[in-house]
Amino acid sequence: MGTFIQLVVDGLATGSVYAALALAIVLVNQATGLINFAQGGMAVLSAYVAWWFTTLGVPLILAILIAVLFSFVLGAVIERYVMRRFERGDPDTAVVVTIGLLTLITGVCGWLWSYNNRQMPSLFPLDTVQVLGAAISVRSLGTIVVIVAIMLLLQALFLGTKLGLALRAVAINPQSASFSGLPVGRLLMTGWGLAAVLGAVAGALVAPQLTLTPGMMDTALVYALAAVILGGLSSPLGVVLAAWLIGVLENLAAVYVPFIGHDLKVAVPFVLIFIVLLVRPQGLFGRRSVVRV
Amino acid sequence: MTLLELEDVTAGYGPVQVLDGVSLSVPEGGAVGILGANGAGKTTTLRAITGVVRAGGRITFDGQDIRGRRPEQVAAIGIAHVPEGRGTLADLTVRDNLRVGAYLRKDRKGVQEDIDYLLELFPNLKERYRSAASALSGGEQQMLAVARAFMARPRLLLLDEASLGLAPSTAKNVYDAIRRLRAESGIAMLVVEQNANLAFTLVDSATVLETGRSVLTGSSAELRGMDEIRRAYLGG
Numbered sequence: 001m002g003t004f005i006q007l008v009v010d011g012l013a014t015g016s017v018y019a020a021l022a023l024a025i026v027l028v029n030q031a032t033g034l035i036n037f038a039q040g041g042m043a044v045l046s047a048y049v050a051w052w053f054t055t056l057g058v059p060l061i062l063a064i065l066i067a068v069l070f071s072f073v074l075g076a077v078i079e080r081y082v083m084r085r086f087e088r089g090d091p092d093t094a095v096v097v098t099i100g101l102l103t104l105i106t107g108v109c110g111w112l113w114s115y116n117n118r119q120m121p122s123l124f125p126l127d128t129v130q131v132l133g134a135a136i137s138v139r140s141l142g143t144i145v146v147i148v149a150i151m152l153l154l155q156a157l158f159l160g161t162k163l164g165l166a167l168r169a170v171a172i173n174p175q176s177a178s179f180s181g182l183p184v185g186r187l188l189m190t191g192w193g194l195a196a197v198l199g200a201v202a203g204a205l206v207a208p209q210l211t212l213t214p215g216m217m218d219t220a221l222v223y224a225l226a227a228v229i230l231g232g233l234s235s236p237l238g239v240v241l242a243a244w245l246i247g248v249l250e251n252l253a254a255v256y257v258p259f260i261g262h263d264l265k266v267a268v269p270f271v272l273i274f275i276v277l278l279v280r281p282q283g284l285f286g287r288r289s290v291v292r293v
Numbered sequence: 294m295t296l297l298e299l300e301d302v303t304a305g306y307g308p309v310q311v312l313d314g315v316s317l318s319v320p321e322g323g324a325v326g327i328l329g330a331n332g333a334g335k336t337t338t339l340r341a342i343t344g345v346v347r348a349g350g351r352i353t354f355d356g357q358d359i360r361g362r363r364p365e366q367v368a369a370i371g372i373a374h375v376p377e378g379r380g381t382l383a384d385l386t387v388r389d390n391l392r393v394g395a396y397l398r399k400d401r402k403g404v405q406e407d408i409d410y411l412l413e414l415f416p417n418l419k420e421r422y423r424s425a426a427s428a429l430s431g432g433e434q435q436m437l438a439v440a441r442a443f444m445a446r447p448r449l450l451l452l453d454e455a456s457l458g459l460a461p462s463t464a465k466n467v468y469d470a471i472r473r474l475r476a477e478s479g480i481a482m483l484v485v486e487q488n489a490n491l492a493f494t495l496v497d498s499a500t501v502l503e504t505g506r507s508v509l510t511g512s513s514a515e516l517r518g519m520d521e522i523r524r525a526y527l528g529g
Contacts, residue, residue: 162396169382169393176380179343180445181368181397 005134007251013140015247016147019240020202021217021224022231023151024195026239030171031191032087035228037098038078040221041105043199044214046071047207048109050200051120060121064204068197075196076189083192084185109214122208143205150201151240154194167191219266223247226269230276232286242284246272294321296481297342297372297449302350302360303505304334304341311337312348313505317483319449324475324482326492326499326513328526333502335485336377339451342483343367343374354449369397373447377454377485379438383427387418390426390437394444404444411440414470432463439471449481456488468494489526493517 021039028036046067053063082101086094124142128135158164169177170187178184203217210216223246231242246269254265276284297319304312312334319325327335341348343364352360359367364374373394382390391411395404412419415436421429426437435455442450455471456464468491475482475495486492492499493513501509501522509516516522 162392165385165389165392166396168385168389172382172384173380175345175364176376176382177393178364179368179374179376179380180394180441181365182393183365 001132002134003255004252005132006136007255008248009134009136009140009144011248011251012244013137013143013247014206014251015244016144017202017206018220018223018227018247019243020147020150020198020205021220022227022239022243023154023236024198024202025224025228026233026236027191027195027198029228029233031167031188032083032094034083034087034091034094034098035225036195037095037221038101038105039195039199040217040224041102041109042071042074042078042196043203043220044212044217045074045105045109046196046200047120047203047212047216048113048118050204051118051207051212052113054121060123064123064200067204068200071196071200072193075192075194078196079189079192080185084188087188106214113214115214118212120204120207120212123205139209146201146205150198154198155236157194163190222266223250223269226273229273230269230283232283235283235285238283238285295319296321296323296355297483298351298353299338299342300351300353302338302341302348302352304337304346304348306346311505312341314350315341315500315502315505315507317500317507317510319481319483321448322479322481323498324484324496326489326496327483327485327502328489328492328499328516328522329502330525331487332504334505335502336453337505338502339374339376339453339483339485342451343372368445368447371445371448372451373442373445373449374451375438375442375453375455377457379434381426381429381434381437381441384425386425387422387429387437390441391444394441397445403446407444407446411443414473415440430463432459432467435459435467436470439467439474443474443478443480447480449483452482452484452486454485454487456486456491464488464491471495489522 021043024039025036028034049070050063050067053066054060078101082097083094086097122139124139127138129138158168166182166187167190170182170184174184206220207216224243227239227243227246230246231238249272250265250268253260253268254262260268295318299315299317302312302315303310315334315338317325327338329335337346340346342352344362344367345364348360351358354370354372359370382393385393391408398404412422417433418436418440421433426434429437439455455467459467472495474480484492484496496513498510498512499516500507
């Protein structure tokens with residue numbers, strides 16, 4: 001029982017990291033209709049920025065805040081000066097551009113900071129606490145708490161503020177929103193900025209565990225995309241639940257299903273996706289898109 | 294006093310020229326119709342004014358040259374556009390659609406008063422206040438689109454085919470409410486309408502477009518008296 005609880009909590013923690021990245025992808029997709037494959041790379045770059053500031057003696061929490069701010073600007077700038085040209089055109093082109101960006105950003109990280117593993121300090125101590133006879137890692141709990149808090153903040157922003165209302169309006173119909181005077185361009189930049197912030201938080205939380213390398217988020221990005229498909233692109237809550245499910249199942253399967261083990265656990269979410277897509281193509285929680293005449 | 298003036302406006306989509314010299318003017322507080330066959334350039338004229346399509350010629354509003362401004366800038370100087378197909382924000386509630394309409398306003402109290410006023414004018418919307426716009430009927434969505442545009446407290450309302458796809462009685466209800474809105478607020482309107490009979494219940498004068506050019510302008514009474522107008526737009 002102790003091992004089981006431990007595995008579930010650790011699974012929720014890694015699931016939270018996937019969830020943050022997946023939410024970033026959903027945020028951009030809702031606003032612009034495209035999948036930003038560079039989201040993982042941008043998160044890594046932010047983690048490097050945080051790490052680099054810690055090497056200069058800046059306290060960790062401050063370094064992460066600087067990286068978060070940097071990410072917001074990075075996201076906004078990428079939208080304005082790179083993606084803007086492609087948003088109205090062929091969506092396939094735009095997606096290829098984001099893949100190009102992923103490669104570019106990964107390359108820039110390697111060029112600036114080399115491909116060697118860097119040790120990012122952790123926000124949380126490596127201790128464990130005893131819960132119901134299980135040793136739960138404080139880092140896992142901390143990761144879950146931080147990401148859930150950020151999701152709640154985001155929810156409050158979207159549902160409770162004028163800026164959130166404007167972001168939702170632009171996501172639904174940018175042209176119609178502009179007729180009410182909404183500054184569509186600036187709102188799209190804000191949306192990309194917020195998505196990058198989510199990625200930055202995910203990066204900063206996962207870096208100590210994975211050790212910092214330019215390709216650190218590649219696997220997390222694949223899992224995040226899996227969560228996006230599983231949860232349904234139109235459902236932020238569904239995406240978060242799917243990410244947690246993936247994190248937990250992956251952990252449990254590795255331990256309890258002998259032939260899977262740690263080598264095959266990466267296949268678990270994809271078998272799940274395969275089955276879900278056969279039964280519910282819109283994802284577990286997504287809405288079927290209906291085109292009305 | 295002229296509020297909006299178009300002089301020899303041209304516009305098109307890529308290589309396709311749609312407007313080839315449109316001139317018209319809307320006086321302060323007046324309501325002007327644009328009549329014409331399908332493809333004559335009625336919708337494109339409105340889109341040229343709000344900057345959705347690039348335009349040539351001269352477009353002045355309240356004495357300022359507004360040609361080339363972006364839609365949100367045009368909205369900010371007091372022109373609200375109810376586009377063809379309504380443009381309601383489907384996933385947002387009626388309430389949130391109205392709040393988006395008031396995006397540029399800072400007077401909270403006035404905004405709430407206007408919402409109350411519009412809900413009284415459109416009782417259907419009051420019943421559906423917390424429903425998503427996508428759950429409304431076509432007529433209700435059209436009412437919502439007009440109400441949302443009015444929330445910006447514009448000086449000029451551009452109305453594109455407000456009767457499109459509606460049952461005749463519903464279309465009449467929508468126009469009755471718009472007429473009342475006009476009478477009570479004094480807002481100026483530029484109205485594109487396929488159904489000329491309906492348009493003449495609202496507008497004081499109209500301009501007729503043919504293949505992207507304005508060919509005739511006259512008061513509603515004059516135009517209704519003309520044989521060719523009757524034949525082309527009024528069903529005999």
